[in-house]
Amino acid sequence: MNEVDVERVESAELQDPVLIEGLPGVGHVGKLxxxxxxxxxxGTLVRRVYSDQFPPQVEVGDDGVAELTCAEFHAVETEGRDLLVLSGDHQAQSNEGHYELTDTFLDIAEEFGVSEVYALGGVPTGELIEEYDxxxxxxNEDVVERLTDAGVEFRDSEPAGGIVGVSGLLxxxxxxxxxxxxxLMGETSGYLVDPKSAQAVLEILQDVLGFEVDFGSLEERADEMEEVIGKIQEMEQQQNVPSDDDLRYIG
Amino acid sequence: MNEVDVERVESAELQDPVLIEGLPGVGHVGKLxxxxxxxxxxGTLVRRVYSDQFPPQVEVGDDGVAELTCAEFHAVETEGRDLLVLSGDHQAQSNEGHYELTDTFLDIAEEFGVSEVYALGGVPTGELIEEYDxxxxxxNEDVVERLTDAGVEFRDSEPAGGIVGVSGLLxxxxxxxxxxxxxLMGETSGYLVDPKSAQAVLEILQDVLGFEVDFGSLEERADEMEEVIGKIQEMEQQQNVPSDDDLRYIG
Amino acid sequence: MNEVDVERVESAELQDPVLIEGLPGVGHVGKLxxxxxxxxxxGTLVRRVYSDQFPPQVEVGDDGVAELTCAEFHAVETEGRDLLVLSGDHQAQSNEGHYELTDTFLDIAEEFGVSEVYALGGVPTGELIEEYDxxxxxxNEDVVERLTDAGVEFRDSEPAGGIVGVSGLLxxxxxxxxxxxxxLMGETSGYLVDPKSAQAVLEILQDVLGFEVDFGSLEERADEMEEVIGKIQEMEQQQNVPSDDDLRYIG
Amino acid sequence: MNEVDVERVESAELQDPVLIEGLPGVGHVGKLxxxxxxxxxxGTLVRRVYSDQFPPQVEVGDDGVAELTCAEFHAVETEGRDLLVLSGDHQAQSNEGHYELTDTFLDIAEEFGVSEVYALGGVPTGELIEEYDxxxxxxNEDVVERLTDAGVEFRDSEPAGGIVGVSGLLxxxxxxxxxxxxxLMGETSGYLVDPKSAQAVLEILQDVLGFEVDFGSLEERADEMEEVIGKIQEMEQQQNVPSDDDLRYIG
Incomplete structure (x- = not known):
């Protein structure tokens, strides 16, 4: 295997598609x-990307068959813009790996004619969210303007620590x-896998790109998380104030 | 030395051999x-693999003579299938190293005509084991079916965290x-070097590949471990509940 | 992107310029x-240096536009010596990266005719500073002599742990x-961003290179830090002796 | 700079020299x-080895002049065997670096005609030493035999964890x-810089290689360490049993 190995699974003809990236990160918002x-x-699975910058690992499926860790590109036609969706279970495991993989991802996107990129993720607020901004x-500023019109918030120099990983590099x-x-970063507490934040991000995307999806299954998952949160809050009241650690990444 | 250096120690003619890998890991099950x-x-030592992805270290033998850390391939003829056995004292020390070494191991295996691979290891349960599954x-699914018939268990999406290291990559x-x-992953507590789990794995292999080995020495080693476990349990009863740390990796 | 990618933003003709480096470090003295x-x-921005040895990250500006992490060279003409100023938000993230980037920085400096290099930084004393040496x-010894005449202190084998990072390698x-x-290392407590230490370093540079800058804004920033220090000292007196951790990097 | 950069400082004609290595390690025995x-x-300084596998750092001398971190080879003629002595302030900072540097060191040694190598170091016992074995x-076994005759101890499979770093790889x-x-590993507590252990190692080397050195300055340094140990033991008696941490690396 080379350092990065792109497997061409199928071909697809997309009309001026946009790249949508959702790899694991804060609140798993982008991935969700x-x-x-x-x-x-x-969608159609069109490319798999293997790399020695991913963890040295296989994932086991329901049938006992294991697959080498990879990132996947799906071609998706919608009633609005065509999409090339990048998903996977892992980020790169080193600085250089992030740069190298992002370059590969952009090469593949360009091969499909992409000139517009949306990297999806979460931004941690440290508090449970009421309204999902x-x-x-x-x-560039044109994009800022266009997305502001669609309801995205742009705040001076935020997020303060910059945007790290494949999303930032895309x-x-x-x-x-x-x-x-x-x-596009959905606000999220940062403590929990957050389907509501993912929905907020997708609602913006729908508006910008002119497609529509049903949110039933995400809402169900959100309800499950609500229950988890409810139980934690109950515990808080019974057992005095818990530390942030009690909330860390349940999902 | 190159990044990976394969020393050709001897040649061997094997008939359609299978690769058996047993490097260090959970409960040292594969290695045992x-x-x-x-x-x-x-068996005959046929190849040594040196690499700057192994720790920078020598091991000292009983005669005071030290050997550079390496992985070894032995050619073994049995009354059943011929075996090419890969063993050693270390895993690679980096993600890239795991990929690079596994590719080298597969190259060597193919040179000997291998088209079937068994990576041996342990899967931690967190509890002392009664029955060693x-x-x-x-x-692929054919292999799943064949091994299910031989008594191997396949469980939906288990192990949950995937299979990491050379075993997963093979x-x-x-x-x-x-x-x-x-x-093939023997269940093991994860706290102790586990000869019984190694025996359970080998019994499956015997059945699948048609060879037979004596288990006397493994059973002896298992008895020694039983004594250790007995002492720990005695201590538990005398001194209240100990933490998991008291059990961590004795062997 | 290559491992190091130098973007030629503008050209500039400098007369026998000196390189001034101020990347992040102790007390942010060099950067300030x-x-x-x-x-x-x-000054004129003449070069940007991108590298996979920097963190995989973008910084977001006040307009919501994000820029890939990089180091920048500005050409600056003064009434004294011409300057080539190297600044940025990050050090390299690995040993090899420090060497590779410093070599690139020196290549760029030589392209502009630099044969004299001043790496600016701080040296931690562990105590709040009264007089900023x-x-x-x-x-070489000629440089030692020349700088001693300008008021720089040279002490036997100090700093004891050597000088680490891009400054040391330059x-x-x-x-x-x-x-x-x-x-040139301004003494600084090591606990706080230290504008006074930066001013002490610049006063030496002014003397050596024959230019002059106004220190009003640095002094303002120093006054703000004084207030912070004042509050910490008040807290000390009220709450007994605090640990060093209370002081760690406020700024 | 290349990844490894060998500076040819002077040439020297040595008769069948042996390589003596003493880089930093347990108790700084080899370095001392x-x-x-x-x-x-x-001796004559003949080679300097620079590498991006060393820390990115300069060391400052008594004159304020700083030198880039490197390893040095000195050619030394004695009344016995000629020596090529490898010393320096740092080990490599990565696994690959240890392999790469050791290969370079052996290349240089071979250039001077070396076919015999002594890597000096310490082996930690965890206790203050009375008799310095x-x-x-x-x-190979010939070397074991020859050194046994000179008083070196060889113990089955010791040190148990193998020998790590440049010494092991040489x-x-x-x-x-x-x-x-x-x-050749002098026994040492592992807590203190240990000149006595260094002397024990050198006494073996003298015997094997037929040269003689005065130990006055090492003995002085050992006396200083004795005083430190004495003070620690006093503190132990006054303040009950201290933890090992109190002893860690004073020197």
């Missing part, structure tokens, strides 16, 4: 959103390649 | 199993190369 | 000093290339 | 021993290249 798109829309960052490296690129 | 095969069957994962990369590959 | 130079003097280290690798190179 | 040889015998490991890679290679 990308996977929900693939669950609800009819979506924070944005973009490669914006940074994509912008340097001349693409219109944006990160 | 591979080393027991080499102790009981008459062997959990499996495989590169399955993942081996499967991508078109080999029939499987991981 | 370099940025103050760029704020006060009229500037400690030096240099590539001196070490720069010296090996035949440049006159020096580190 | 190599530096004592260079202090007492008249020297433990050995070697590349033995392992040196042996693979056909050199007669040995590690």
């Amino acid at each position: 959103a990308a996977e929900h798109l693939l669950d609800e829309l009819d 979506v924070l944005g960052a973009a490669s 914006l940074g490296l994509g912008g340097r390649r001349g693409h219109e690129a944006a990160c | 199993a591979a080393e027991h095969l080499l102790d009981e069957l008459d 062997v959990l499996g994962a495989a590169s 399955l993942g990369l081996g499967g991508r190369r078109g080999h029939e590959a499987a991981c | 000093a370099a940025e103050h130079l760029l704020d006060e003097l009229d 500037v400690l030096g280290a240099a590539s 001196l070490g690798l720069g010296g090996r290339r035949g440049h006159e190179a020096a580190c | 021993a190599a530096e004592h040889l260079l202090d007492e015998l008249d 020297v433990l050995g490991a070697a590349s 033995l392992g890679l040196g042996g693979r290249r056909g050199h007669e290679a040995a590690c």
Whole structure:
């Protein structure tokens, strides 16, 4: 295997598609959103990307058959813009790996004619969220303007620590390649897998790209999480104030 | 030295051999199993693999002579299938190293005509084991079916965290190369070096590959471990409940 | 993107310029000093250096537009020596990265005709500073002598742990290339971002290189820090002796 | 700079020299021993080895002049065997770096005609030492025999964790290249810089290689350490039993 190995699974003709990325991250917001798109829309697996920058590992499926860790691209036609959806179970495991994989992802996207990139993710607030705002960052001011009109919030120099990982680099490296690129980051506590935040991000995307998906299954998952949160809050009241650690990543 | 350096120690003619891998891991199950095969069957050391992905270290033998850390391949003829046994004292020390070494191991295996791969290991249960089941994962459904018939258990999406390291990659990369590959994972507490779990794995292998080994020495070692466990349990009763840390890796 | 990617933003003709480096480090002394130079003097952005040795990240500006992490060179003409100022938000993230980036930085500097290098930084004393001395280290004895005359202190084998990162390597690798190179390290507690220490370093530089800058804004920032220190000292008196951790990096 | 950069400082003609390595490690035994040889015998600096596998750092000398971190080879003629002495302030900072640097060190040694290698170091016992034994490991049985005659102890499979770092690899890679290679490891508590252990190692070397050095300065340094130990033991008696941490690496 080479350092990065792109398996061409199928070909697909897409009309001026946009790249949607949803790899694991804060609140698993991006991953939930990308996977929900693939669950609800009819897509074709077109590329698998293997890399020694992913963990050295296989995932076992329901049939006992194991698959080498990879990232996947699905081609999806919608009633609005065509989509190329990038999903997977892992981020790169090193700095160099993030750069190398993002470059590969952009190469594949360009092969399908992509010139517009949306990296989906979450931004941690440290508090349980009432109203799910979506924070944005973009490669140029035109994109900022267009997304502001769609309801995305842009705040001075936020997120303060920058945007890290493949999402940040799709914006940074994509912008340097001349693409219109944006990160859409759903606000999320940061403590829990957050389907509501994923829905907020997808509602923006729907508006911008002109497609529609049903949110029933995400809402169900959100209800399950609500129950978890409810139980934690009950515990809080019974057992005095718990530390943040009690809440860390349940989902 | 190159990044990976394969020393050709001897040549051997094997008939359609299978690769058996047993490097260090959970409960040292794979390592114990591979080393027991080499102790009981008459094998020939055919290859040594040195790599800067192994720890920078020598091991000192009983004669004061030190050997550079490496992995070894032995050719073993049995009354059943011929075996190519891969053993050693170390896993790779980085993600990339795991990929690179596994590719090298598969290259060597193919040189000997291998098209079937068994990666041996343990799967931690967190509890002392009564009945030693062997959990499996495989590169395709035919292998799953064949091993199920031999008594291997396949459970939906288990182990949950995937299979990590050379064992996982032999399955993942081996499967991508078109080999029939499987991981056989003996259940083990995860706290102790576990000869009984190694025996359970080898009993499956015997059945599948048609060879037979004596288990006397493994059983002796298991009895020694039983004594250790007995003492720990005695201590538990005398001193209240100990933490898991008291049990961590005695062997 | 290559491992290191130099973007040629503009050209500039400088007369026998000196390289001034101020990347993040102890008390952010070097970074504050370099940025103050760029704020006060009229400079031109001439080069951006991108690298997979920087964190995989973008920084978001006030307009919501995000920029890929990089280091920047500005050409600055003064009434004294011309300057080539190297600044940025990050150090390299690995040993090899430090060496590779420093070599790139020196290549760029040589392209502009640099043969003299000043790496700016802080040296931690562990105590709040009354008088801000500037400690030096240099590539040869002539430089030591010249800087001693300008008020820089050179102390036997200090700093004891050597000088680490790009600053150290600009001196070490720069010296090996035949440049006159020096580190100028303002004393600083090590607990706080320290504008006064940055000013002490710049006052030496002014003297050595014959330019002048206004220190109003640095002094303002120093006053803000004084208030922070004042509050901490008040807290100390009220709450007994605090640990060093209470002081760690406020700024 | 390349990944490894060998600077040819001077040439030297040595008669069938042996390589003596003393880089930092347990109790700084090897480093103390190599530096004592260079202090007492008249040597010529012949090579400097720079590498991006060393820390990115300069060391500042008594004159304020800083030198890039490197390893050094000195050619030393004695009344016995000629020596090529390898010393320095740092080990490599990664696994691959240890392999790469050791290969470079052996290349340089071979350039000077070396076919015999002594890697000096310490082996931690966890207790203050009364009698300073020297433990050995070697590349073949002839060397074991020869060194046993000189008073070196060889113990079954000791040190149990193998020998790590450049010392271990000089033995392992040196042996693979056909050199007669040995590690000489002075017993040492592991808590303190240990000049007595260094002397024990050098006394063996003197005997084996037929040279003689004065131990006055090492003995002085040992006396200083005795005082430190005495004070610690006093503190122990006054303040009950201290933890091992109180003793960790004073020197």
